[in-house]
Amino acid sequence: MSEIDNEQMNKIVALCKRRGIIFQSSEIYGGINGFWDYGPYGAPLRRAVEQLWWKYMVEQRDNVVGLDSTIICHPMVWKASGHLDQFSDLMTDCMDCKRRYRVDQMDDPTTCPNCGSKRLTEPREFNLMMKTFVGPVFDEEHVAWLRAETCQPIFVDFNTIRVATRQKLPFGIAQTGKAFRNEINPRNFTFRSREFMQMEMEFFCHEDESLKWFDYWKDQAWNFYTKILGIPEEKLHIYWHEKLAHYAKQALDIEFLFPFGWGEIQGVHHRGQWDMSRHCEFSKQEQDCKYFDQDRKESYFPTVVESSSGLDRICLMLLCNAYDEDTAATQKEGKDEDVRIVMHLPARVAPVQVAILPLSKKLEEPAEKLYHSVLKKFRAEYDDTGSIGKRYRRQDEIGTPFCVTFDFDTLNDNAVTVRDRDSMTQERIAIDQLAKFLDDKINPEF
Ligand code: GAP
Numbered sequence: 001m002s003e004i005d006n007e008q009m010n011k012i013v014a015l016c017k018r019r020g021i022i023f024q025s026s027e028i029y030g031g032i033n034g035f036w037d038y039g040p041y042g043a044p045l046r047r048a049v050e051q052l053w054w055k056y057m058v059e060q061r062d063n064v065v066g067l068d069s070t071i072i073c074h075p076m077v078w079k080a081s082g083h084l085d086q087f088s089d090l091m092t093d094c095m096d097c098k099r100r101y102r103v104d105q106m107d108d109p110t111t112c113p114n115c116g117s118k119r120l121t122e123p124r125e126f127n128l129m130m131k132t133f134v135g136p137v138f139d140e141e142h143v144a145w146l147r148a149e150t151c152q153p154i155f156v157d158f159n160t161i162r163v164a165t166r167q168k169l170p171f172g173i174a175q176t177g178k179a180f181r182n183e184i185n186p187r188n189f190t191f192r193s194r195e196f197m198q199m200e201m202e203f204f205c206h207e208d209e210s211l212k213w214f215d216y217w218k219d220q221a222w223n224f225y226t227k228i229l230g231i232p233e234e235k236l237h238i239y240w241h242e243k244l245a246h247y248a249k250q251a252l253d254i255e256f257l258f259p260f261g262w263g264e265i266q267g268v269h270h271r272g273q274w275d276m277s278r279h280c281e282f283s284k285q286e287q288d289c290k291y292f293d294q295d296r297k298e299s300y301f302p303t304v305v306e307s308s309s310g311l312d313r314i315c316l317m318l319l320c321n322a323y324d325e326d327t328a329a330t331q332k333e334g335k336d337e338d339v340r341i342v343m344h345l346p347a348r349v350a351p352v353q354v355a356i357l358p359l360s361k362k363l364e365e366p367a368e369k370l371y372h373s374v375l376k377k378f379r380a381e382y383d384d385t386g387s388i389g390k391r392y393r394r395q396d397e398i399g400t401p402f403c404v405t406f407d408f409d410t411l412n413d414n415a416v417t418v419r420d421r422d423s424m425t426q427e428r429i430a431i432d433q434l435a436k437f438l439d440d441k442i443n444p445e446f
Contacts, residue, residue: 034186343399
């Protein structure tokens with residue numbers, strides 16, 4: 001099997017736009033490269049995945065606490081982290097077709113992959129940090145940077161959080177939110193964006209225990225994708241880094257098989273004492289960067305094991321994994337079957353979890369009543385337009401796992417028909433049992 005299926009990718013991108021899942025930012029002005037908007041069916045998906053991660057990584061553990069820091073920090077944070085001096089890509093420009101490339105991604109760095117020209121500029125460093133100014137004066141003294149990763153404020157706030165929550169090592173601090181990188185070549189839909197969301201957890205421990213924790217967080221991440229998000233194991237793999245940063249003992253990426261090939265969705269990194277010792281060096285606040293261990297009777301820089309994932313990449317993985325075309329019965333003239341586009345999204349994160357579909361507009365009043373009660377517990381939608389077949393198709397395309405049809409019999413037997421998106425089987429369920437029936441399927445415990 002070829003690992004690249006651009007046709008599949010084009011279909012997913014087209015569906016995302018057509019159904020208001022994800023589309024180019026500022027499209028009426030021609031879009032802006034590397035920036036994407038999540039529409040009415042994309043925003044709930046991304047939010048649901050973020051909440052699920054937060055529940056899994058923070059709320060269900062007593063040794064991880066949360067942070068929601070600012071996007072703009074003191075510029076020294078990025079000096080200490082090494083981003084201002086080192087966070088750059090080596091780039092070259094083709095003097096003939098004017099394209100720009102990352103040198104490390106070129107098969108042959110002496111030839112333009114687009115036009116074959118050998119007239120390439122000397123490689124130059126491009127820093128990926130996004131620059132802005134704070135205050136009314138736009139000079140170098142007022143420069144600030146949009147965070148390039150969500151973890152740095154965690155290191156900076158480590159001691160305040162530790163004292164406030166009375167945590168002892170080992171413990172973790174998690175944060176989700178926007179990160180910005182001036183990527184030279186944004187590509188593969190949202191995979192490489194310039195504004196994106198990260199979900200990171202930094203685990204602070206003693207150096208002696210760090211490899212044990214590294215293994216633990218690797219397994220926890222794998223569990224999140226396979227068990228909670230239902231990604232098949234054969235579409236995931238672990239890439240172990242051979243070239244490690246001087247302070248790191250181990251590093252790996254979890255990759256997913258996208259239609260454009262294998263791509264990283266998350267890293268697990270052993271960061272050693274690099275972050276805490278650097279912030280100590282630059283801030284001179286040793287008491288904020290070191291930890292006094294009562295049991296060991298010593299003070300030391302915590303070693304950090306990081307679980308760092310990209311929310312947009314996880315959403316893209318879910319969309320790519322969910323996309324499917326099969327055949328379904330149709331009432332169209334001269335046809336028994338029709339191609340159906342269906343998104344097999346996990347019910348937990350589906351943008352719409354339940355659709356209420358009255359068979360006739362005459363049933364509007366009781367059907368709307370049912371809809372409003374379902375809305376209190378699930379993401380729900382009411383649709384009474386078009387044939388029932390068309391309404392099923394619309395819901396299939398946005399990945400709605402359950403369609404509830406309200407028919408004339410409902411008025412007598414107080415039951416509705418629940419159609420399962422994946423098996424297309426239908427089941428008659430009493431209305432007073434409906435919430436429990438849906439809850440068991442949509443929110444299984446983990
Ligand atoms: N704090 C460590 C760190 O930021 P990273 O490997 O640079 O590590 C972590 O980024 C994750 O963030 C990646 O695995 C990926 O999921 C996501 N990510 C990084 N750059 C991205 C981009 N340009 N667009 C979308 N997601 C990105």
